[in-house]
Amino acid sequence: MHFSINRQNFIKSLNAVSRAISSRTTIPILTNIKIEVSDTQLTLTGSNADISIQTRILDSDTTAELIIKETGGITLPATFFSNIIKRLPADTFELKLEGLRAAITSGASSFTINGQDIQNYPQLPEVEDAESLSVSAAQLTDIISQTIISASTQESRPILTGVHFQLTGDSVKSVTTDSHRLSQRIVTLTGADAQVNADVIVPAKSFKELGAMLEGQDRVVIKLTANQAVFDLGNTTFYSRLLEGNYPETDRLIPTESTTELMINAMTLLGAIDRAALLSHESRNNVVQLTMKDNTAVLSGMSQEIGQVKEALDAKKVEGDDLEISFNPDYVRDALRVFHDKEVELQFTSNLRPFTITPAGETDNKQLQLITPVRTF
């Protein structure tokens, strides 16, 4: 293998692939990055076994200034290789293999790094025959950001660390729950080129990394197999393993009626919760109280040691039965951030039953956050 390339252009690809590489892997060769050169392109691959990312630089892309002198491949220590490339002195660099050693030269600087044979690097899954569907990157970003917040981060019930992702014709339903809260987003796909029915569980960690790569993308081609989801972003392909098992039935958890309603701007409520959380975070049980009475709503928090806070909420509407309810402010904060600066409706039935947060005026539960209160008496 022997090539030269524009350094800044190469660094962009290197950064994309590096998202999949972890130094805390149990498979030593996965701390390496795989570099391959064919007659027409350079391919970089990174993987942590759960997620793999592969990106291609074509010799037809003139900004990359890729000149291929000899085909071949190697794997090199990823962090180290990346640090070297970022600190090289010239605008381009050259990489030439001498056995399993890579000689990297740029300006007056020349590095020699020990690599490992690409034969030892795991193969990426084959997905050629999978059903595929093109979706809008903006819609996929929306689905991801509104649901990954309620996925569990604990491995005690692995299935709950995933996002339940259901495709029915041109509609996607995405649900997560960690058993304390639930997020649901249903979207009718725009411009979908195929009708696909599928029911998979994508690790929330994979969706989080994928979400960060979607910025600036137009459309994404999704391919689903029995145990892999593949997302095609032009010259970059994102692979995620799927979680095995049955996701719990969640529809029955969503209340169908309410007896108390609060309508408020999401950011206004978020600010008040941020302040109340300053005190609740100092107390043992980390809860804040919301009291709705006589068409006013008051949020309060306290810590025995430090003090207390009370705030009358600037609500658009407080209706229904009087209610005093306690909840984990961190869960409600995560849920509210999803709505940005929109008006939201909080619907309650009792201080023991889950309450929901939805966009004001929408009753179809297509965009829903559900939170279980904390019993404090």
Place this chain on the structure above:
Amino acid sequence: MHFSINRQNFIKSLNAVSRAISSRTTIPILTNIKIEVSDTQLTLTGSNADISIQTRILDSDTTAELIIKETGGITLPATFFSNIIKRLPADTFELKLEGLRAAITSGASSFTINGQDIQNYPQLPEVEDAESLSVSAAQLTDIISQTIISASTQESRPILTGVHFQLTGDSVKSVTTDSHRLSQRIVTLTGADAQVNADVIVPAKSFKELGAMLEGQDRVVIKLTANQAVFDLGNTTFYSRLLEGNYPETDRLIPTESTTELMINAMTLLGAIDRAALLSHESRNNVVQLTMKDNTAVLSGMSQEIGQVKEALDAKKVEGDDLEISFNPDYVRDALRVFHDKEVELQFTSNLRPFTITPAGETDNKQLQLITPVRTF
């Protein structure tokens, strides 16, 4: 105590004082901030026993919007108080004492926080009678930034964690050494209003915090007592305890002649050392080699496991005897950063003796970095 004040203006003062406050203090009340209100001003004080910072907000300062309704004082948990003030909803806030509880209101939000009596807060040292000297803040910044790098961070020889700060008439000599390297900066003070002779050891940590507060300042009044240095920055006063003991004699450590010289741009050499350090950091002894031969200089680094790097330096001049010398790249990086984008001269006598870095063409050692090489054979 009862006052109201502009929140953003108060936050600036709070941030200044917070520099002195640490949550890891052995004196519990020092995790608090002291707030006092007299007829004409509000005073904030923070301290970690070594450093104390006091700042005043005058009621004559209209941007502060300070309205004093009742004099008094309290100490409140610093981090917590600071977080509350930063998250309050309105442009101003009001603070009113009820015994040892502070009621803070802003917009619809009201906090009550438990405080402690100011009687339990340590007194600041008295420095009224001390000799004082006004110096340029820019010159003080220069002295601090060029010398704190070589102060020791280890408590095994406490005296070496200080900066040896000597005033002789209108000249300041500042020296640090951790026994592996040495920094020296000698400055003739501009616009000094007095002639002061003093010889003190200021903790490098104090100088580091002070340095960060000097930006935007014009002049600083220094007052020195037997065990305190006080720096007056207008409405803010910075107190540092002094280190006790005799600083080692350092003049004799500075070589008076050289047999090999290298002249190079500081940033050019820094870039090459950054690259060589990528490899040296992966090896056990963290050294890089500089080889000067036939009027060329080559920098190299290696790690048995990962590989090696070699780079011909783009030097302005390489003169004198051939020499191969090894050093800790981190020490040389710290030293080079001080010179920004200037030409520097490195002067060597042998690969066992300390070498110096000075601005090219200057022979007075007023701005000097000295580094002891590492023996590798």
